[in-house]
Amino acid sequence: MEYVNLVFLIAFFVALLFFIFFLKKKSKHRFLKFIFSLILFMSLIPLLFMSFLPMNPISEPEGNYDVLNDRFYISFTPVKGNYETSTGLREIPINVWKAEGLNNYTGILIFSHGANGVDLSNEDLFVDLASRGYYIISLSHPYHSFVSEMSDGRKIFTDPDFMKSVMKSQNSEDYINSKKTYDSWLAVREDDINNILNTIFEGEFPDKAIDDEKPNIFLAGHSLGGSAVTSVARKRPEDLKGVIALESPLFGDITGADEKGFVFNKDKYSIPVLNIYSDASWPHLKDWPAYEGNLHLLNSNSFDVRNVHIEGIGHLGLTDLYLTTPVLTNLFDEGLDKKDAYEALEEINKEILKFLEDFS
Structure with a gap:
């Protein structure tokens, strides 16, 4: 996979060099030269998109069930100070994956x-678990998500102030203000998660297929x-x-902070x-x-x-x-992504599946 992307990148930059070369080369037919160079360059632009956005499909699910995907919306009155999506209300878009025809x-x-993430961030995991009989609910946190598609068609993007606070908090030694920042982030997300849980326990979840599943709920993030989710837990x-x-x-788990x-x-x-x-x-x-x-948990027996x-x-x-x-992804991860993507995600999925099976 990485070698294919490298070839595409090399091809793109070669095309760019050819474009510059032909433009600089002296010719009596300058207009035709420009058109030829432009066509050559434009014809290879898709290689750039294929390199950076190959859109590799998710893995084939290994469970026994076909998987259905649906979208619902839940609205509630948010805790004061949390983001409203309309006057007095906060709407949470949720993506659902479930096994077709399964009742229990x-x-x-x-x-x-994560911060600036999306509700499709781990669809490879969601689809595989759904094919094995799990009901998956993935939240989109408006203003914390890269984009949230609301029920009225609006798209709400990440709040710039939120992202500034995320960047500012990196490696900060101002522990007192960092704790205040962390608490403000958690307040928004915990409110969202708690309201999803409450709709399930109160029998108000939009999909009535899970009315009997209340005792068997896991959180992940x-x-x-x-x-x-660990804070809610x-x-x-x-x-x-x-x-x-x-x-x-x-x-x-941070209960206090000082200098x-x-x-x-x-x-x-x-x-x-x-973890x-x-x-x-x-x-x-x-x-x-x-x-x-x-x-502390790492050292737990x-x-x-x-x-x-x-x-x-x-x-x-x-x-x-x-x-x-x-x-x-590898650029953002500073070159740490060396393992094949499918292999890495399969390893993650197996660890999560084993955890769910052991403690269900």
Whole structure:
């Protein structure tokens, strides 16, 4: 895959050089020369798109069921200070994957994407789990998502101030203000997740197919999404069977901060926890202050706490972005994505499936 992309890139730049060469070459037919050069260049532009956006399909699901995909919307009155999508209300678009013709689902998995992510961030995982009988709910968090498509057709993009706060928080040693920032992020996402859970338990979820599935709910998320679901898991463990975090600092476990660092809640989680890491954070868990809670779980001997390191990929390699645009993903991941995308995602899927099966 990487070699094919490299060939496409080389071909594009060769075409660009030819274009410049022909333009600079002296000729009596300057107009024809320009047209010829332009046609040559434009004919090879698709190679650039194929290189950066090859749009590789997700893996074939391995379960026994055909998978249906649907979209629903849930509206609620948000906690004060959280983003409204219309006057007094916040609407959450949700993507659902489920097995066709199945009446009793193996369980429910509610997924929260990362900062500037999308609800399709891990569709490869969603489809495979749905084919095995799981009911998948993936949230789009308006203003935290790259784009959220609302029920009225509007598209809400990432809030620039939110992204500025994300960038500013990287490696910050201002622990007091960092905690305030983390809390503000979690407030939005926890509100979204809690309202999804509440609609399920109150029998108001738009798809009545899961009315009987309430006891078997797992939460999962990537990056900030994982931070949010682990925080919810701390607060309402009685409603959940387990929680899965794809390379997520445990922001919800930070109970205080001063000039020297963070203070963490190190009590045992009341439900099973699966933490999955890439090469982006695994070597740094002992060094990054925000990951001290993760380090505590890493050293846990509890049978229901699992820590998995997926080698050969970076932070975004934990998502389907690695399939959609492997070249850009590797650029964003600073060259950490060395493993084949399909192989990496299959490894992630298997770890999550085993966790779900063991604790359902």
